[in-house]
Amino acid sequence: MSSVTTKHVKQLIERAEAGQILGEDLDAFLEDPTLWRKTDSDLAVPERDEQVWMRDVYRELGLEVEVPPVPKLTERQTKSLSRFGFRLFFVPAIGEDKYPASFVKPAWGKHLDVSQIERRPLPGKWVVVETIPKPDWSDPKGYGEDRLGASLKLERRFGVSWDDLHQGGILEKVAKVTGFPRKSVRLPTAEEWNFLANLWRAILSLRGEILPDLGSTDSWEWCLNAYGSDDRLFAGYREYGGLSDVDRDWHDYRLDGLGFRVLAVL
Numbered sequence: 001m002s003s004v005t006t007k008h009v010k011q012l013i014e015r016a017e018a019g020q021i022l023g024e025d026l027d028a029f030l031e032d033p034t035l036w037r038k039t040d041s042d043l044a045v046p047e048r049d050e051q052v053w054m055r056d057v058y059r060e061l062g063l064e065v066e067v068p069p070v071p072k073l074t075e076r077q078t079k080s081l082s083r084f085g086f087r088l089f090f091v092p093a094i095g096e097d098k099y100p101a102s103f104v105k106p107a108w109g110k111h112l113d114v115s116q117i118e119r120r121p122l123p124g125k126w127v128v129v130e131t132i133p134k135p136d137w138s139d140p141k142g143y144g145e146d147r148l149g150a151s152l153k154l155e156r157r158f159g160v161s162w163d164d165l166h167q168g169g170i171l172e173k174v175a176k177v178t179g180f181p182r183k184s185v186r187l188p189t190a191e192e193w194n195f196l197a198n199l200w201r202a203i204l205s206l207r208g209e210i211l212p213d214l215g216s217t218d219s220w221e222w223c224l225n226a227y228g229s230d231d232r233l234f235a236g237y238r239e240y241g242g243l244s245d246v247d248r249d250w251h252d253y254r255l256d257g258l259g260f261r262v263l264a265v266l
Contacts (some may be wrong), residue, residue: 054090057199060206061100065092070126071266076179077128084148084178086128086264087211089199091192093124102205103198104215104243106190111240111247117233118226120189128180129188129196129263133212134236137219137257148262151177157259162187162222162232162251165260180264188263190223190233190246197236197243215242222260234258 050070058065067090073081080086096105108114132143142156143149149157152173165171165187175182188196193214200211214221220234227233227248237245237257249255 050088051090054088057203057206058092061102061202063092063094063098063100065090065094067092068126073266074179080178080180081128084151085131086178087131088126088128089196090126091122091124091195093122095121099195099198100202102202104194106194106235106246107241107244108246110244112227116228117190117246120191120225122191122195123265126266127192127263128266130261131200131211132261134214134217134219134221134259134261136217137259143259148174148177158219158256159254159258160222160260161254164254165222171262174262175264178264184265185262186265187222187224187260190225190235192263193221193223193235194243194246201243215245219257219259220245220247220255222258 051067055065055067058067070088081088099105108117130148132146132148135141135143137158142158146154146157152170154160154170160170161168171185171187172182174180175185178185197214201213203209203211204213214236216238217236218238220237223233223235225233230251231248232251233246233248235246236242237247240247249258
């Protein structure tokens with residue numbers, strides 16, 4: 001606490017009482033002041049209007065998407081974007097029939113019984129999602145500079161089960177560290193995972209912005225969707241189709257080639 005002034009603590013308490021910041025954010029600050037910047041003037045100012053940028057990207061892809069304003073973020077949520085490599089994206093509520101021709105759609109029935117898949121439509125909402133690169137499972141560096149994983153005290157992202165993320169408390173810890181509400185922090189659905197992965201490749205092609213190619217490695221990532229009563233979906237193995245790959249396994253299964261990334265719905 002020595003690097004944080006008493007005046008700043010008082011200002012945060014006053015703002016919490018006025019409803020300008022969440023009470024749980026104040027509690028997190030008092031527990032660990034390093035999660036916060038010292039003054040409002042230190043906050044990162046977005047270099048672009050995300051609403052306009054997102055609308056223009058979709059127009060360049062031939063999609064007329066009504067992009068709403070970005071929901072307001074708290075100070076700690078804003079800091080989490082840069083600290084943990086999150087990015088803002090608006091995910092439109094469209095079906096696969098509206099995808100650009102360049103998008104690689106999920107091959108739902110290649111490895112699975114389609115009737116057993118829990119389908120989850122795209123939400124039509126802003127999300128913040130990790131943009132950490134997806135590595136080969138044998139890469140000794142794993143997910144590389146994984147600042148979120150380090151904050152969660154994870155040795156590595158591979159070998160983590162779906163149950164570890166949910167019942168094991170990992171997603172709860174993500175919410176606490178980032179400042180996003182627990183109910184909004186989750187795994188991407190298989191539909192979101194595929195759409196965002198395609199969108200990132202399109203942004204690289206259109207804008208030259210480097211985002212991870214989720215289909216280029218011999219590893220999977222967990223998705224939110226259920227398969228039958230006990231299995232959960234994962235996606236992305238290069239040899240099985242990359243961006244089109246959708247497969248499943250038992251919810252408490254731990255596999256060296258199976259990792260995860262998280263998002264928060266705004």
